Amino acid sequence: MKGIEENEDYKIITIKEGTTNIQFPEYEKVSSQAPVFYNPKMELNRDISILALQVFQKRESRELTVCDLFGGSGIRGVRYKNEIDGIGEVAINDISETANEFEKVNVELNGLDDITISQNDASLFLRKNRGRFDIIDIDPFGTPSPFLDSAGYCARKNSLLCVTATDTSALCGTYKEPCIRKYNAKPYKSEYCHENGIRILAGFTALTLAKYKKYISIKLSHSTEHYMRLYIEVLKGSKATDESLENIGYISHCKECLYRETKKGIGTSLNDTCPECGEKLIHAGPLWLGQIQDKSFISEMIEELNEKTLNSKEQILKLLNSCLAEADGEITFYDVHTLCRVLKISAPKFDLIIEKIKEKGYPVVKTHYSPLGIKTNMPITEIKELIQSLTK
16 A cells, blocks of 8 residues: 555556545546546445445345455455445455555455455456355446346346446447447447437347356346446246247337337348338337336435435435336337427427327336436327427
């Protein structure tokens, strides 16, 4: 610790997240080139993780072991040990020797024990520790894709897999080829591309874990700022895994009239023509068409919010309430401004559209993906007619 304090190459910063103090070297820009990685914008991510892991621990009613695969400053693993009840051993891994030094400093700074620090390649670390962890947190700089196979190999039955992806430009379809290369899926840059991205990531995870007769149950998912995040319960059984993979399929989209449809099955035949306007349909997938929010789990997270000291409580509550409302919503959503652009009209008041859809007897909810997004099973032709009637 003394050697770090005396290093003239960088200034040491001390911050506090939750009830945890963390030190790391100051640097101008958050990037993979920083001497030790720490991203202040991910505090919300870490705060939500505290709640998710605590709910999972309470459901399991036992002491849990945790793997923080990309430790960086150690902020995530140290916070898990310091702020979550019922956490046993925490293993923090990072391939950087400098990161390991700061991880050790931050463990000491918070007076913690039962934390191991390792310097390993991430995939190799998981391979060497099969069945050791109840919770595996994969929060890399970029794509989690290369590490999910090892995570599937390592993960225990009835464990929690937490996955962050920051390569949203690939998952959302801005760059199609990288998504195909990394996730074996074709994306599409639609108004609901962030939901598509989460479903591609979930589908890839499900297919990867299936090799080990393991299947997924998604507890919470969200797309926030520059990243996507999934909390996945990993379960085991060959028959249940086969049944779970029936949730893999495709979303087909018409960019002319905004019609969309879903179809389950990896090798299923897809319609090429839009039934509404006759234009060509564009297909995205394979991706996950099963549920991506768990109402009871999210509700328990909201209850747990009152028990924790977190800096972003207001943001968390807003996000979790939105995800809770979306749990029963339709796959994909409609963006009001995109609809009005197709109709070549000015947009009516957003809340008025929602009110009128409800009056027609259709369920409708807002979505956290977009401030102007709505999830409803109202047919696209009726939605357009309704919006047009509100502008007359």
